[in-house]
């Protein structure tokens with residue numbers, strides 16, 4: 001994602017939030033969020049798998065701005081069951097429509113088809129989106145440091161936590177790490193390190209490996225993007241990283257369950 005595309009996405013998000021605010025008041029969305037059954041415990045499920053090996057957040061992603069359509073035959077409930085039987089700890093579902101061909105209903109379908117906790121993967125910049133996430137059943141949300149000030153990250157993380165959701169806070173460089181550390185957010189969130197370069201779209205697993213020594217000990221790191229084969233997983237576990245977010249390499253296989261089992265072998 002180039003900086004420009006991130007800015008374009010955020011402009012669309014602002015329009016979507018305006019439209020969302022016309023459909024629902026803050027109080028009514030909060031009410032819908034409160035009506036949901038309790039969240040499934042995203043970070044706990046991930047840690048449980050990581051304690052015995054490797055915890056994978058398997059992603060349901062139909063398309064992306066850099067790759068276009070990733071999977072034509074796309075059925076979120078089937079994919080969720082595949083991922084669960086392949087040993088995923090949690091799911092991530094893209095809900096952005098314009099750039100990733102996602103939908104909120106895909107999250108509802110995926111979550112309804114399995115027992116796994118589900119992260120809403122979207123570009124969250126407003127509390128309304130966080131209420132909406134809980135109202136559709138999300139157990140966790142993503143916050144992207146490149147899209148937010150430290151103050152916004154703190155406010156949105158607090159809002160999610162208050163609703164019982166876990167937060168995956170994503171960084172991709174040292175400046176963003178410093179912002180997250182300065183804001184005192186590390187103890188309260190999972191830390192995602194995105195291996196994708198926002199300018200070139202390329203992925204480099206060294207992004208995670210290079211940032212690791214700068215983290216406080218015992219940080220729960222999730223390495224994100226560009227994990228394709230078992231050797232990538234091995235490289236990360238050798239460095240002490242036991243949590244993974246994997247999308248494209250699983251979505252491209254006819255059996256995502258078999259692909260996940262191979263990745264974990």
Ligand SMILES: O=P(O)(O)OC[C@@H](O)[C@@H](O)c1c[nH]c2ccccc12
Nearest residue numbers: 194224225226227245246247248249
């Ligand atoms: O498909 P990959 O390379 O396995 O990556 C998954 C995930 O990390 C990626 O989809 C992602 C990471 N951060 C994001 C932020 C927005 C949209 C998408 C993403």
